[in-house]
Amino acid sequence: MKRIGMLTSGGDCQALNTAMRGVAKTLFNAKEQVEIYGFLNGYQGLIYGKFRLLTGADFAGILTKGGTFLGSSRTPFKTIREPGEDGIDKVAAMKQTYYKLQLDCLVILGGNGTHKTANLLREEGLNIVTLPKTIDNDLWGTDMTFGFQSAVNVATDCIDCIHTTAASHGRVFIVEVMGHKAGWLTLNAGMAGGADIILIPEIPYDIDKVAKKIKQRHETGSRFTILAVAEGAISKEDAALSKKEYKKKLANRKYPSVSYELAAQLQEKCGYDVRVTVPGHTQRGGSPCPYDRVFASRLGSEAAELILKGEYGFMVGYKNREIVKVPLEDVAGKLKMVDPNASIVKEAKLLGISFGD
Amino acid sequence: MKRIGMLTSGGDCQALNTAMRGVAKTLFNAKEQVEIYGFLNGYQGLIYGKFRLLTGADFAGILTKGGTFLGSSRTPFKTIREPGEDGIDKVAAMKQTYYKLQLDCLVILGGNGTHKTANLLREEGLNIVTLPKTIDNDLWGTDMTFGFQSAVNVATDCIDCIHTTAASHGRVFIVEVMGHKAGWLTLNAGMAGGADIILIPEIPYDIDKVAKKIKQRHETGSRFTILAVAEGAISKEDAALSKKEYKKKLANRKYPSVSYELAAQLQEKCGYDVRVTVPGHTQRGGSPCPYDRVFASRLGSEAAELILKGEYGFMVGYKNREIVKVPLEDVAGKLKMVDPNASIVKEAKLLGISFGD
C-alpha cells in the first residue's frame, strides 16, 4: 500500500482540480492500494496537520471546476526557515506531519515559490513529486504550465470586449494583464486580442515611443488604440535603476499600478482620453479551458505513474511535446522569461505590434 | 420617399448595431423608398454635418457585433445651449443639418442624457423617434433597455470567475459593477453570481452591518464572502449629506472608487484580506446576448413602423411584455430606480443576501 499526501499552494489557477483528479484516478485505478491525504490550504495544512483522507467522491465532477477543493495559501519561502508567529518551526512541523502519517510521497501543485519550498522538503529527505501550476507560464523546466491557456482566454475575452467599446468611442484603452515578472500571458492575450501595443517586463518600454505609436495610429485613421500591459511592465528608465531604487520608487508611486501611471502619462503626451481596465483575479478563475483540462489530466496521470514506480524528486513537465520528469533542484529558484529575441516577439512585430522598445 | 437620419449617442453598449439593423431592414423592406443617413459619433455628426448615406451592406453581419458602427460620443446636455469651443451654436447647427438634408425623421439611440437632448430637438420642431439603449436599465418609461441583459452576463461571468478563486483562498472579494445612479445591473449580476452582499445606490449601506455580515459568514464556516458593489453605492452617512457636500467629499476621496474605500474599511473592521476587481468597460462590450438581439431587433422594427406611419416624438419602449410608444416629454429627465421595497429586493433578502441596510 502507498500513502500519498497532496496539497495546492500559492495563487490558485484553473485546472488545479483537474490535475489532482488525474493523479487520483490513476492511483485509484492502479493495482496497488493507495490512500490519499489532502492537506488544507497549502503548506499550512502540512505545517498544522490539517488534512483529511480523500475518496473517489472528492474527485468526482471536479474536472471542469475552477479553483482548488483543498484550498490554497501563500507560504513565503523567504521566511520558511523562520519561526511562525506562534513560534512554530515550520520545516520541522511539515516533516513531522509527513512522518506521522507515514507518507510515501507528497504531491505538490504550485508555481515558483511553491517549488522552492518543495525542493527544500526534498533536500530535507521527503519524497516529492510536483506539478507545474501557474497562469504566468514562467516555471523553468517546462514549456507549458496549466492555468496559462485558461488565463489567456479570460484576458483575451476582456480585450475583445474592450475592442467594441474602444472602436465606438475612439479612445485609448489599457488592459492590465496579470504578470509581475514574466510577460507570457500579456504577450499571448495581446496577440490574440489584437492589441496594438504590448508592454511586458522583459522588454522595457520608452514612453515616447509608445506615445508616438498611438499618435501615428490616430493620424493614419485608426480611431482607437489598445494596449495590453503586464502588471510588471517597466520603462527603460526604471529598468536602469538598481533593484532597491526601483522598489523605493514603486512604493512612492501615487498610482495603484503601472497602468494608471501609464494612462496619466499618455493622456498628457497624446491628448487622448485613456481608460484603464483591470480584469484582476478573474484571470485565475472560472472553468479550465479544454486545452488545460487535457494537459493537466495528462500531467496528473504521469505524476501518479512516477509515484507508483517510486521515482521521487521530480516535477512533471512538458518539453518538445513530450511529458518529462525534471529534477526539482533544476526547477527551484529559476524563472522562464520571454526572450526579447524570440520568434514569437519577432512575429508580433511583423504584424505591426509595438513593444515600445 | 422618406429620408431618415440615424445616430447613436452616449456610452456605447451591446445591441446598438442590432437595433439599427432592425430599423434599417424594416425600412428597406417597406414599400416606400427610404434613404438612411448615418451621423458619425453621436450628436457631433449632426452638429458638424458628418454623415454618409447608408446601404444594405452597412447593416449586413452586424446583428451580433458589439459597439456601434456609427461611433458615439458624449455631448453633455448641460452645455447644449452653450456655444462650443469653436463658438458654434450646437442646437442651431443640428437643426441646420436636419433641414439641409431634408430629413423626415431622426432615429436616436441613447440613454438618459441622450433623451434629454432628443426631447429638446423635438421641442425645436424636429421629428424624432428614439430607442432605449443603456446597460443601466434606468430609462423611465420602459421595463427594459437593450444592453442591460448583456452587461448582466459580463458582470456575472466576472463574479463566477471570482467565486473559484475566492473559495480557494478564503478571501473577501469586491466586484465593482457599473452603475453610478441605478443599481439594476449590480442587483441582477449579484443575484445571478451568488454574491453574499449587494450594495446599490438606492439602498444606502451601514458599513458596520456589512462588516458584521462578513464576520458572521466566516464564523459559521464560510471561507469567503463576495460583494457586488455598484459604482454609485453610498453609505447611509454619505446619503445624509447635501448633494454639494457629498460631491466635495467624493472629490477629496483618496481612493479611485467606492470599492477601494470599502475594501480598506472592511479590511480594518474584519481583519480579512479584501480584494477588488473592476471589470469596467468590458461590461459594455462584446457581442449582444440572444435576449438583447431579439429585443433590440423588435424595438428597431417597431421604430421603423412608427416612422413609416409618420408618428413622431416617441421612444419605443417595453411595458408589461408589450412594445409601446412613450412620449419623449415623459421620458426626458426622469430615471427609473430600484425600489428598495420591490419584490426582487425582498426575494434577494429571503435568499440570505444582505444589502447592508
Added chain:
Amino acid sequence: MKRIGMLTSGGDCQALNTAMRGVAKTLFNAKEQVEIYGFLNGYQGLIYGKFRLLTGADFAGILTKGGTFLGSSRTPFKTIREPGEDGIDKVAAMKQTYYKLQLDCLVILGGNGTHKTANLLREEGLNIVTLPKTIDNDLWGTDMTFGFQSAVNVATDCIDCIHTTAASHGRVFIVEVMGHKAGWLTLNAGMAGGADIILIPEIPYDIDKVAKKIKQRHETGSRFTILAVAEGAISKEDAALSKKEYKKKLANRKYPSVSYELAAQLQEKCGYDVRVTVPGHTQRGGSPCPYDRVFASRLGSEAAELILKGEYGFMVGYKNREIVKVPLEDVAGKLKMVDPNASIVKEAKLLGISFGD
C-alpha cells in the same frame, strides 16, 4: 416545524438546481424549522419511497450547475392510473409516501406533463406547490419558464457557429431546434441568430414558399440561407391531416426528423447543398444563464413563501413582470403556443424573415 418534499420531473433543463436552492435557502432562513426531503428521479422516487433528508450542503454551490442533483425521469401522465410493470398502484404509492413522511407540502418542478400529475395529486388531497420548468416556454399561466432563456442561448450559439461556415461555403443550413409542440425556442433563437427562415409548429409551412425564399436570396447575391426549424415544424399539407393520419405518416417517415426530410425536399427543389445540424440535448444542458439564475431564484423564494404561509395548490408563475400564484387546475393540461398574429411574429416578418406561410 414544516416537512417538505421536493422533486424534479420530466426532461431536465437549466436552473432546476437554482430554483431548488431558492426554495431551500428561503425555507432554511425562515423562523420556523423546516425539513426538506428530496425524492430521487422524479415521481419514481415518490412512488418507490426513494428519498433523503437534504441539508444546507446539498444546496451549496449549485446556483450555477446545470441538471438536477435529485435526478429526473419521465412518468407518463397517460398511464399514471394504470398499474406499473410491478403491479404497483402508482397514485396510491405516492400518497402513501407522502403521508408516511408526514409531509406538509410537495414542491414539484416540471413542465406540462409534470403539471398534469401534480394537479392530480392535488385533487387527491395532497398539498402541492409547483415551479414552471421547461426549455419550451409553453406552460400555460406564466409568461416565462426557467430553462427557456438558457436554451435560447445554446441554440443561438449553434446558429452563430453555423453562420460562419454557411457563409464560407455558400450552403443552405438547417438547424433543428427543440420543440415538438411550441415554437418559442425556435422563434427566439432564429431571430437572435439571424436565421432567414423560421419554421414552427404554430405556423404550418408551404414547402414551395420556403424553396422560393431560398432561391430569391441566392438570386439576389446572398451566398447562403439558414433555416431554424422546430422539431415539430409541420407542412400545411400535414397540418390538414387528422391527428391519427399524421401520426401514421410520421411513423413511416424514412427520415429521423423533419429537418432531414426538409433537407431532401429543398435540395431537390433548389439544387443547393443542404446540411442539417441537430444540437439536440445540448439545449437542455450546461450552466443556466444569468437571466434564468435570477428568475429561478426569485420563483424559488416565492414558492417557499407560499409554503410558509400554507398556501397550497399553486404554480408560482410570472405575469406582466410580477411573480404570481396560478391555481394548478388552471395550468394542468393547457399549452401556451406562439400566436401566429403575435407582435413578435409580425416584427420578425418586418425584418425579412420568412415563416414559409
Added chain:
Amino acid sequence: MKRIGMLTSGGDCQALNTAMRGVAKTLFNAKEQVEIYGFLNGYQGLIYGKFRLLTGADFAGILTKGGTFLGSSRTPFKTIREPGEDGIDKVAAMKQTYYKLQLDCLVILGGNGTHKTANLLREEGLNIVTLPKTIDNDLWGTDMTFGFQSAVNVATDCIDCIHTTAASHGRVFIVEVMGHKAGWLTLNAGMAGGADIILIPEIPYDIDKVAKKIKQRHETGSRFTILAVAEGAISKEDAALSKKEYKKKLANRKYPSVSYELAAQLQEKCGYDVRVTVPGHTQRGGSPCPYDRVFASRLGSEAAELILKGEYGFMVGYKNREIVKVPLEDVAGKLKMVDPNASIVKEAKLLGISFGD
C-alpha cells in the same frame, strides 16, 4: 514589387481569416511593395479567374471572425486532371490565371486534399506557400493545425452540456465528433469533456467491450455513461474488411452515421436508453479561440517572411515548438494519425477511459 495570390480551399475552419490577416499585415508592413489578389471560393476562383485586389480594409477586424472572407469550396484532387463539366482543363486554367496576373507566389490555406493540389501546382512550376488549416489536426509535417483547438473547444462545450442532462436522467449519451480518418479531435474533446468511452478510427473497437464498460459503470453506481465517438470510428470486425467491402457495407448501412448504429447496438446489448447528439458543422464555426488566433497569426507572418525571401514550395508548420518550413512534396498525400501506443492514449487509459479495444 511582389504580386501574391491567396485562396482558402476545402472545409472551412476557425482562424482562416486570422491566418490571412497575419500574411497580409506582414506583407503590407514590409519595405517592398506588395499586391495581394484574393481568389474567391478556393481553387474555383483560380480556375475561373474570379478574384479581386485586396486592401488593408479587407483584413481589418477579421482577427476574431470565423469562416473565410474569400469563401471556400471543395475541388476534389481525384478529378483535378479530368476536364470539368464545362470541359475546362482545370490545371491549365489555374496556371493561366497565375501567369496572366504575373503572380510571384500563391498562398494556399487548406487541409489534406488542398495540399495535394497545391503540390501538383508546385510540380507544374508555380510558386506556392501553404498554411495548415484543419479541425482534424491530421496534416503530416506539423504538430498542430489551426482550427483544431477551436474545434476541440466547441466539441467539449457540447460534451459539457450533455454531462448535466446525462447525469440528471441516468442515460447513455453518444456525442458524435467530426473526424472521418483521424481521431485527434475526438480524443482531445473526449478527455477534456470527461467522456467515459472514446472511439476513434485508429483504435477499432469491440462492441462487446464497449457494452461491458457501460454495464460495469452502471453496476458500480454511475448513473450515466458518455461516449465521444469519431465520425470514422470503426469496429474491429469492419476494420478487418477490405476497403471495398467496407465501403459497400457503409453504403448499405441503414443509419445516417456510426453513432446511430452504435446507439441501436448498445441499447440492445445494455438495455439502457442511448441518445445521440451530432454537433456537426458547429465544430467548424464561430470565433477562433485565443490559442488559434496566436498560432495562425504567427504562421501567417512566417509565411509572409518566406514569400519576401522568395522561398517557395513549403508549408509553414510547427514542430517541437518551433515554426518550420516543410517541403510540400513531403506533406502531400500523407496523414498524421493518432498512434494507438502514444503517450496521450496511455494516459487516457490510466484515467479510466475505455477505447473499446
